[in-house]
Each structure stands twice: as C-alpha cells, then as structure tokens.
Amino acid sequence: MNTPLRKVGITMLVMVTLLLANATYLQVVRADDYRSDGRNARVLLDEYSRERGKIVSEEAGQVLAGVEPTDDTLQFRRTYSNGPLYAPVTGYYSVLYGAGGLERAQDEFLNGSDPRLFVRRLSDMITGRDPRGGNVRLTVKPSVQEAAYQAMVANGYTGAVVALDPKTGDILGMVSTPSYDPNKLASHDAEKQQKAWEAFNNDPANPMLNRAVRETYPPGSTFKIVTTAAALENGATADTEVTTASNVTLPGTSTTLENFAGNTCPGNTLADALAYSCNTAYAEIAGQLGKEKLEETAANFGIGLSDLQIPMNVVPSGLGELESQAALYQSGIGQRDVRLTPLQDALLSATVANGGVAMKPQLVKALLAPDLSTIEEFSPEELTGEPALSAENAAVLRDMMIASEANTSGGGKDSSLKIASKTGTAEHGSDPKATPPHAWYTAFAPYDDPKVAIAVIVESGGNRGLAATGGTVAAEIGRATIAAALGAG
Amino acid sequence: MAQPAAMSGAADAYTTNPPRELPTRRGTELGLLAFAAVIVTSAFMLVQANQERELSFSLIWYGLAYLAIFAVAHLAVRRWAPYADPLILPCVALLNGLGLVMIYRIDLAREQKALALSEEITSNAPRQVLFTVLALALFLGVLLIVSDHRTLTRYAYTFGLIGIAALALPALLPSSLSEVNGAKVWLKLPGFSIQPGEFAKILLMIFFASFLVAKRDLFMTAGKRVMNVELPRARDLGPIIIAAVVCLGILVFEKDLGTALLFFGIVLMMLYVATERVIWVVVGLSMFLVGALIAYQLFTHVQQRVANWIDPLATYNDAGGGYQIAQGLFGLGTGGVFGTGLGSGRPETVPEASTDFISAALGEELGFVGLGAILMIYLLLAMRGMRSALAVRDTFGKLLGGGLSFTIIMQVFVIVGGVTKLIPMTGITTPFLSAGGSSLLANYVLIALLLRISDAARRPQQPARPRPQSQAPLAEAHTVMVQRPPAQGQPGAVGEGGRQQ
Numbered sequence: 001m002n003t004p005l006r007k008v009g010i011t012m013l014v015m016v017t018l019l020l021a022n023a024t025y026l027q028v029v030r031a032d033d034y035r036s037d038g039r040n041a042r043v044l045l046d047e048y049s050r051e052r053g054k055i056v057s058e059e060a061g062q063v064l065a066g067v068e069p070t071d072d073t074l075q076f077r078r079t080y081s082n083g084p085l086y087a088p089v090t091g092y093y094s095v096l097y098g099a100g101g102l103e104r105a106q107d108e109f110l111n112g113s114d115p116r117l118f119v120r121r122l123s124d125m126i127t128g129r130d131p132r133g134g135n136v137r138l139t140v141k142p143s144v145q146e147a148a149y150q151a152m153v154a155n156g157y158t159g160a161v162v163a164l165d166p167k168t169g170d171i172l173g174m175v176s177t178p179s180y181d182p183n184k185l186a187s188h189d190a191e192k193q194q195k196a197w198e199a200f201n202n203d204p205a206n207p208m209l210n211r212a213v214r215e216t217y218p219p220g221s222t223f224k225i226v227t228t229a230a231a232l233e234n235g236a237t238a239d240t241e242v243t244t245a246s247n248v249t250l251p252g253t254s255t256t257l258e259n260f261a262g263n264t265c266p267g268n269t270l271a272d273a274l275a276y277s278c279n280t281a282y283a284e285i286a287g288q289l290g291k292e293k294l295e296e297t298a299a300n301f302g303i304g305l306s307d308l309q310i311p312m313n314v315v316p317s318g319l320g321e322l323e324s325q326a327a328l329y330q331s332g333i334g335q336r337d338v339r340l341t342p343l344q345d346a347l348l349s350a351t352v353a354n355g356g357v358a359m360k361p362q363l364v365k366a367l368l369a370p371d372l373s374t375i376e377e378f379s380p381e382e383l384t385g386e387p388a389l390s391a392e393n394a395a396v397l398r399d400m401m402i403a404s405e406a407n408t409s410g411g412g413k414d415s416s417l418k419i420a421s422k423t424g425t426a427e428h429g430s431d432p433k434a435t436p437p438h439a440w441y442t443a444f445a446p447y448d449d450p451k452v453a454i455a456v457i458v459e460s461g462g463n464r465g466l467a468a469t470g471g472t473v474a475a476e477i478g479r480a481t482i483a484a485a486l487g488a489g
Numbered sequence: 490m491a492q493p494a495a496m497s498g499a500a501d502a503y504t505t506n507p508p509r510e511l512p513t514r515r516g517t518e519l520g521l522l523a524f525a526a527v528i529v530t531s532a533f534m535l536v537q538a539n540q541e542r543e544l545s546f547s548l549i550w551y552g553l554a555y556l557a558i559f560a561v562a563h564l565a566v567r568r569w570a571p572y573a574d575p576l577i578l579p580c581v582a583l584l585n586g587l588g589l590v591m592i593y594r595i596d597l598a599r600e601q602k603a604l605a606l607s608e609e610i611t612s613n614a615p616r617q618v619l620f621t622v623l624a625l626a627l628f629l630g631v632l633l634i635v636s637d638h639r640t641l642t643r644y645a646y647t648f649g650l651i652g653i654a655a656l657a658l659p660a661l662l663p664s665s666l667s668e669v670n671g672a673k674v675w676l677k678l679p680g681f682s683i684q685p686g687e688f689a690k691i692l693l694m695i696f697f698a699s700f701l702v703a704k705r706d707l708f709m710t711a712g713k714r715v716m717n718v719e720l721p722r723a724r725d726l727g728p729i730i731i732a733a734v735v736c737l738g739i740l741v742f743e744k745d746l747g748t749a750l751l752f753f754g755i756v757l758m759m760l761y762v763a764t765e766r767v768i769w770v771v772v773g774l775s776m777f778l779v780g781a782l783i784a785y786q787l788f789t790h791v792q793q794r795v796a797n798w799i800d801p802l803a804t805y806n807d808a809g810g811g812y813q814i815a816q817g818l819f820g821l822g823t824g825g826v827f828g829t830g831l832g833s834g835r836p837e838t839v840p841e842a843s844t845d846f847i848s849a850a851l852g853e854e855l856g857f858v859g860l861g862a863i864l865m866i867y868l869l870l871a872m873r874g875m876r877s878a879l880a881v882r883d884t885f886g887k888l889l890g891g892g893l894s895f896t897i898i899m900q901v902f903v904i905v906g907g908v909t910k911l912i913p914m915t916g917i918t919t920p921f922l923s924a925g926g927s928s929l930l931a932n933y934v935l936i937a938l939l940l941r942i943s944d945a946a947r948r949p950q951q952p953a954r955p956r957p958q959s960q961a962p963l964a965e966a967h968t969v970m971v972q973r974p975p976a977q978g979q980p981g982a983v984g985e986g987g988r989q990q
Contacts, residue, residue, distance in 0.1 A: 012898040022911040027857035034822025
C-alpha cells in the first residue's frame with residue numbers, strides 16, 4: 001500500500017504547487033491590474049486615510065485647506081477655513097466625487113505619492129511614521145482675496161476678480177462668485193456629501209464654476225488695450241488721428257456700429273479714443289491693422305494659449321475666426337467672437353504694467369515637504385516669450401490708461417492709488433440691447449511702479465441692469481481690490 | 490534541522506542490533522511550539538501596533554490563552570502519544586495562531602466600521618478562542634479514548650451510519666433550523682450552531698478506511714477481469730458506492746458544492762490507495778466530469794459559480810456574482826509579493842473575510858510570501874501525516890492516515906483554489922485558520938487521530954511476544970494445556986493480543 005500512498009503524497013505536492021503557481025500569477029504577475037482596478041476601494045481608502053498636505057497662503061502661511069483627525073476609518077478629514085472665499089483657489093476634495101481645482105491639480109503632491117516626496121516617504125517608513133502628503137504654498141494674499149470677495153458678495157454680484165503681480169505673474173487673488181463651501185463635500189458623511197454635491201450642481205447660479213479661469217466672456221472695451229497695443233506696435237502713436245464719428249457702417253453690411261450712447265468722441269487722437277472708449281475709432285483701427293497683426297499682438301498677450309496651467313487648466317481665450325472686415329471691426333472693440341477669461345483680461349493690464357511682457361500667471365509659490373522644508377520653489381516665467389509691445393509703447397499705453405482711469409466714474413476713487421485702467425461694457429446674449437451687459441474693469445497700480453494688476457467682471461450688469469457700465473459697476477470692486485493689495489504692501 | 494535527525498535515525502538502523510527505544514522528540518516539539526508562539530505573538534503585536542497604535546491588555550489575554558492551550562496539548566501528547574510526530578502539533582499551533590490573529594485583526598476593522606455606522610457586531614475572535622478551548626478538550630478526549638487507532642475499526646459501520654445521518658440531518662430539517670446565509674448545512678441548536686458535515690467527514694473516512702481494508706483482497710481477486718483490470722464484484726463495492734452516492738446526493742441537495750468536491754476527492758483517493766489501481770481514479774474523474782456537466786445543466790447556482798470563476802470582474806455587479814471573488818483578488822493583488830503588512834491592509838473589504846476568504850486576507854497583508862509560507866505549513870503538516878501513514882504497520886492505519894493527511898490538503902486546495910480563482914469558488918472552511926467552531930473541532934479530531942497513528946508508527950516494536958499457539962491451523966494443532974486464569978474467568982492477555990491483530 002505504500003506505493004499508492006507515495007503517489008498520493010506526490011499528488012498533494014502537485015496540488016500545493018498549483019496553488020503556489022496560481023498565487024504567483026495573481027500576486028506577482030497580475031498584481032498591478034488588480035491593485036489599480038477602479039473597483040478596488042483599497043487604494044482610494046489608503047489615499048484618503050493618509051494625512052493630506054495643507055494648502056497655505058503666501059502671507060503668514062494662513063492655512064486655507066487643512067486636515068483634522070477623525071475617529072472613523074478614513075482617519076483624516078479635509079477642512080477649509082473660510083471655504084466659500086477660497087473655493088476657487090483650493091478646489092474641493094471629496095471621498096465620493098474626487099478632487100477638483102487645485103486639489104486635483106496638485107493631488108499627487110498633496111496625497112504624498114509624488115516622486116519628489118520619495119525620500120521623505122522612505123524616512124517615514126523607517127521611523128514608522130505614517131506617510132504624509134506634501135504642503136502647497138500659494139501666491140494668494142488673504143487681504144486681496146478677502147477684499148475682492150467681500151466687494152463682490154456685498155453687492156450680490158455674479159462674476160470674478162483676478163489680481164496678479166504684474167512682475168512675477170503671481171496670482172494674488174482669484175475670486176468667483178457665487179461660491180460654494182468645499183467643507184460640505186469633504187464631509188465623511190456620504191449622505192451629507194451627496195446632498196451638498198447635488199445642491200451645488202443643481203443651483204442655476206452654478207457656484208462650483210470657477211469663473212476666473214474656467215469661463216470666457218466677451219471682453220468689451222477692455223480689449224481695446226490689445227487693439228491699441230497692436231496699433232502702437234505697427235507705427236501709431238498716442239497722437240495718431242482717429243475718427244470721431246458717432247457711428248460707422250460695418251464694411252460689406254448695412255449694420256452700423258455706434259459709440260456708447262451714440263455720442264461723438266470728444267477727441268480725435270488715439271489717446272482720446274482710449275480715454276473715452278470710442279468704439280468707432282477702434283473699429284476702424286482694427287480694420288486698418290488687419291487680421292494678422294491683431295492676432296499676433298493678441299497671441300503675445302497670451303490670448304489663444306490652449307495649455308495654460310496655473311496649475312489648474314485655464315480655458316483658452318480667443319479672438320474667433322475674424323473671417324471678414326466686418327468681423328474685424330467688431331472684434332476691435334472686444335465684441336463678436338472675442339472671448340477672454342477674467343484671468344486673461346487681468347493679463348492685459350499686467351502686460352502693460354510689466355513693460356509689455358506678459359508673465360505666466362501662477363498660483364503655487366512653492367511645494368513644501370511635510371516638515372515644511374522647501375522642495376521646489378517656482379520662479380517667474382514669461383508667458384509667451386514675445387513681448388506684446390515694446391517698453392516705450394507700454395509706457396505710452398500706460399499713460400493712455402491713466403487718462404482712461406481719470407474719465408472713469410464709479411466708487412472707490414482714491415488718487416493716492418495711482419491707477420491706470422480700462423473699463424468695458426460687453427454686450428452679450430441673443431438680444432444684446434435688451435440683455436444687461438457684462439461690466440468689466442481691468443487696471444494696474446501704482447502706475448509708476450506697478451505692484452498689482454486686476455480684472456473684474458460682473459456678469460449681466462450686476463445690480464444696475466441695462467444701465468450698467470464697467471465704470472459704474474466693476475470699477476468700485478477693482479479699486480477696492482487694488483487698495484487691499486497696495487495697503488498690504 | 491531535519492538533516493541530522495534523519496541521519497541519526499538511519500545510523501540507528503544500522504548500529505543497533507536489538508530494537509532500541511527511538512527518541513520521542515517531545516523536546517523538539519516543545520521547541521517548535523515555542524517558535525510558533527513567538528511568531529504568533531509577533532504577529533499579534535504587529536496588528537496592535539498597526540491598528541491601534543498602542544499595545545492593549547487584550548494582547549496578554551489572547552497570548553496567555555494561546556500558550557495555555559498549546560501547553561496543555563503538548564503535555565497531553567507527551568503523556569498519551571509520546572512517540573507522535575513532533576512537527577504536527579507545532580504546525581497546527583502556528584496555523585491556529587495565525588488564524589486567531591487574522592480573525593482578531595478583521596474584528597478590529599469591523600468594529601471601526603460598525604462604530605462609524607453605529608451598528609452592533611459580534612466579535613469573532615473571543616468565540617474562536619472559546620472554540621479552540623473546546624477543540625482542545627475534544628482533542629484530549631480523542632487521544633485518551635482512542636488509545637489504539639485500530640480499535641476504531643470495530644465501530645466502522647456505526648460511524649458510517651452516524652456520518653450519513655449527520656450529513657443528511659440539515660437537508661431533512663426545515664430551513665429555520667438548518668440554513669445560515671443560504672447554505673443548508675447547519676444544525677441550529679439553542680445557543681450555538683454546528684455543521685454536522687464537518688464531523689461526518691471524519692466518521693465516514695473511518696468507515697471507508699475500515700471497509701476498504703476489510704474488502705481489499707476481494708476487490709483485487711474476486712471480480713471479473715475486464716481489459717486486464719480486476720473489477721470488484723458489485724456486492725463488495727456496493728456499500729461504499731452507496732455511501733458515496735448518498736453523501737454526494739445530500740451535498741448537492743444542500744447546495745454545498747465544496748464539501749461534495751472534498752468528499753469526492755477523499756473517496757477517490759482512498760479507493761486508489763486501497764486497490765492500488767489507477768483505473769479507479771480515471772473512472773472516478775470521468776464520473777466526476779459527467780456529474781459536473783449534469784450539475785451545470787441542472788443548477789443555476791452551479792452555472793453562476795462557473796461564470797464567476799471564468800471572469801469575476803464581468804459578473805461583478807450581478808446578484809450572487811463575482812463581487813466577493815473580485816474583492817478577494819483585489820486584496821491579493823494589492824498585497825503583492827510582500828503584502829501590506831499585518832494590520833495595514835483592508836481585508837475587511839471582502840465579504841466573509843474571516844471565514845471563507847481568510848486566505849485572501851492573509852494573502853493581502855502577508856503577501857505572496859506569507860501565503861506561500863502558510864501553504865508550505867499545510868504541506869509540511871500533511872506530509873508528516875503521510876510519512877506516519879507510510880511508517881505505520883497496519884493497513885487500516887495506513888489508509889486512514891493517508892486519508893486524513895490528504896483531507897487537509899484537499900480542503901486547502903478547494904478553498905484556497907477557489908479564493909485565488911484556480912477552480913470555481915465553493916464555500917468550505919480553511920482548516921485551523923477560518924473562524925468557525927465546527928471546522929475547528931473537527932480538524933482537531935483529525936489531528937488527534939493523525940497523532941495517534943504517527944505515535945503507533947514511531948513507537949518501537951514491542952519485544953516479540955510469545956507467539957500464540959492458536960495460530961497453527963486447527964487441524965494440525967496439538968492439544969495444549971492451558972492454565973485456567975486464577976479468578977473470575979477473565980481471558981488472558983495472550984488471547985487478547987492475538988485477537989487485535
């Protein structure tokens with residue numbers, strides 16, 4: 001009987017070998033497929049239970065997004081101090097819905113899986129400490145952010161404010177209203193999370209849309225900065241004569257294009273045209289420049305960049321097709337198919353302020369290890385590599401914008417701020433005359449040593465309805481933001 | 490470590506002329522048990538460190554309980570089976586200990602989850618300790634009562650009947666008394682439930698072994714020769730075929746495919762060993778294939794199992810689909826080669842993690858290396874059992890010992906193979922690891938019998954007794970004067986020894 005027993009012994013050996021071979025296949029060969037399967041909750045749970053890095057502001061390292069230990073399985077909950085105020089900057093982080101905004105753009109670094117944190121992870125493993133995520137320090141200044149947000153919310157405006165440091169591209173403030181509270185999405189109560197998500201998404205005001213970088217609007221007269229720059233670059237001067245007509249007929253059509261309120265322009269120079277925002281003059285200037293020259297200058301301002309990341313993706317701004325002379329006329333005053341993000345609009349002023357060179361806007365100043373030592377610091381970069389206009393022309397345009405500011409009404413005027421600006425009142429909608437226009441204001445200050453450049457958009461006239469203009473609605477907010485930026489140093 | 494022992498054993502065979510007493514190796518067993526205790530304690534501390542970040546008092550209680558249980562088991566073996574194989578008990582101690590650690594670890598995770606959802610759960614670990622204590626009692630009982638495994642043959646038919654009855658009971662009882670989670674294999678008693686099938690497994694194995702040994706010669710000689718193969722007569726094979734068919738019928742009726750597969754494997758193996766004919770394995774496997782095909786056609790739950798086996802990810806969202814297997818695979822994949830570390834994985838994500846899927850939980854936290862090591866412990870355990878079966882001198886002991894050893898591997902193959910998608914998933918327990926009382930009790934009985942057989946195998950041969958004279962054919966026997974026993978007419982020791990043979 002021993003022979004068959006021995007054979008059974010061999011059979012047992014074979015059976016265990018089969019199990020081992022199969023386990024090898026599963027745990028060595030196929031391991032990654034199973035590990036990374038979307039339905040494998042483990043990876044996600046691990047990531048969520050790791051102590052996520054903080055998002056802190058530039059000034060005094062105020063914590064915008066922190067973590068709080070919990071006693072549930074996920075161990076840590078994301079917390080947002082002043083959630084709605086900073087939501088466009090921080091984004092959200094939700095167990096059910098993933099991450100959005102900066103939380104998504106910097107997810108690998110914040111959750112600690114970024115290769116740059118590898119050495120720290122190793123030392124954490126050796127010291128037995130749980131791996132933690134890296135921290136992200138932003139360029140945002142709380143004083144600027146708060147002033148802009150308060151000004152928008154106090155008036156109940158829908159829109160966005162962007163404040164840049166024109167010399168570095170640092171984003172000092174980025175506000176989008178109405179906003180939402182990302183704390184509600186960070187809740188570990190699945191039901192609360194779901195409720196908040198649905199409420200935000202079903203809200204017709206669309207609070208989760210980051211209007212500053214994810215939405216484009218017709219820029220209206222603020223676009224005249226681009227048209228002026230193109231004209232100056234192509235031989236015009238501040239004293240170049242322009243038409244003062246109250247209206248022009250668009251070439252090849254019977255449609256007329258009018259100045260604001262049908263006025264004739266008070267002056268006949270290019271400087272006057274910008275100072276009084278003469279539509280007819282700019283329509284003709286654009287028409288004379290032609291498609292290529294206008295496009296070239298616009299591109300040097302950054303318009304049309306499709307892969308701009310701050311590090312969130314910025315939707316591209318653009319001029320449209322410019323398929324006819326009529327289109328060119330309309331586009332010259334920032335109407336027709338011209339569409340800019342508020343960030344791009346801020347870049348118009350910032351570029352002029354920086355002597356004609358657009359700096360790449362950036363929201364992240366530095367990446368910090370869990371122990372707050374700096375891992376990577378970002379230095380300013382040029383946005384396009386080509387100046388939009390020469391330093392001399394930039395100075396000319398600056399002076400024109402100072403004159404424009406002098407002509408702009410609205411609240412918050414303070415001569416000590418030394419603002420150079422341009423307003424815009426952009427028609428939109430299928431029946432532009434009956435739809436309240438978007439009110440724009442883009443500016444920089446102080447004009448002799450620019451420290452801040454801003455853009456403000458208030459959607460659909462704010463509280464003034466059809467009577468709204470950039471000056472009456474948006475300027476006040478822009479000035480308040482500038483005051484906060486300069487006041488804070 | 491085994492090397493010098495084997496060499497000294499071989500040397501003994503040549504150098505000692507008169508049968509000398511073999512070393513009992515109980516000291517080796519104690520040392521290995523201590524080794525197992527160190528591993529299990531370390532595992533416990535890892536779990537505590539990773540889960541709670543501090544060492545709690547429960548560690549001491551579990552540790553002491555574990556040490557006490559195996560100290561008692563060791564002393565019992567020392568007393569009642571001194572020559573038993575020294576590796577068997579340490580293997581069991583290690584497996585049982587690792588099982589306890591993993592059950593405790595999954596409890597911790599379940600408690601956390603229950604806390605978050607403010608639900609109540611019953612912890613499995615204290616129950617498992619309790620069952621281990623009960624199993625130890627049963628283990629001691631079997632070692633004590635069965636002082637010689639050959640006495641079991643006397644009750645073979647009784648065991649066979651009890652086994653079939655125990656197997657049939659859940660099928661006959663109403664579901665309210667026999668069904669838990671859709672498996673109708675339970676006997677619900679007030680206070681606790683048992684799976685009689687687990688015990689039936691051992692009882693039936695004793696019956697098969699005894700029956701096959703008794704009829705062994707008949708199988709090989711008394712039947713017709715068909716194509717060079719001696720077929721046994723139907724009446725000789727009848728009882729075993731009936732018993733096997735009844736068992737399988739019951740198990741199919743109870744939807745307990747895993748146990749059916751296990752039984753089939755064991756019967757086939759014992760038949761092969763007893764008859765020494767491969768044809769039985771071929772016939773058996775062909776029958777199994779036909780049966781499996783028929784079952785596939787007839788039963789939707791069989792079709793479902795097969796579909797889940799072929800691609801658990803495809804049936805992931807179906808009711809009764811591949812969700813559980815897929816989660817187990819995700820766990821194994823996440824564990825990878827070295828595992829996430831004890832207490833650092835998420836084995837509780839898999840339904841039934843502490844019972845059917847405990848091997849997935851171990852594979853997740855200990856990785857392929859840990860799972861491989863556990864499989865090797867099983868192999869070691871079964872191989873030591875098989876070695877005892879080879880060495881034991883009686884055929885019943887050989888057949889039973891082989892069957893018991895094979896049962897261990899067969900159980901592991903069916904459940905671990907199911908969890909790792911080698912074969913379709915069928916729910917049975919992983920011996921010594923899974924949470925579950927019946928399985929633990931039954932497997933400790935199995936180990937007690939295996940120790941008993943290995944004790945018999947390694948026990949030095951009794952000095953040759955005077956041959957009983959009655960051995961001579963009756964016709965040629967001389968008339969022998971036998972002295973009448975002094976009192977009460979009890980039969981003498983000589984006659985008793987002869988009958989046992």
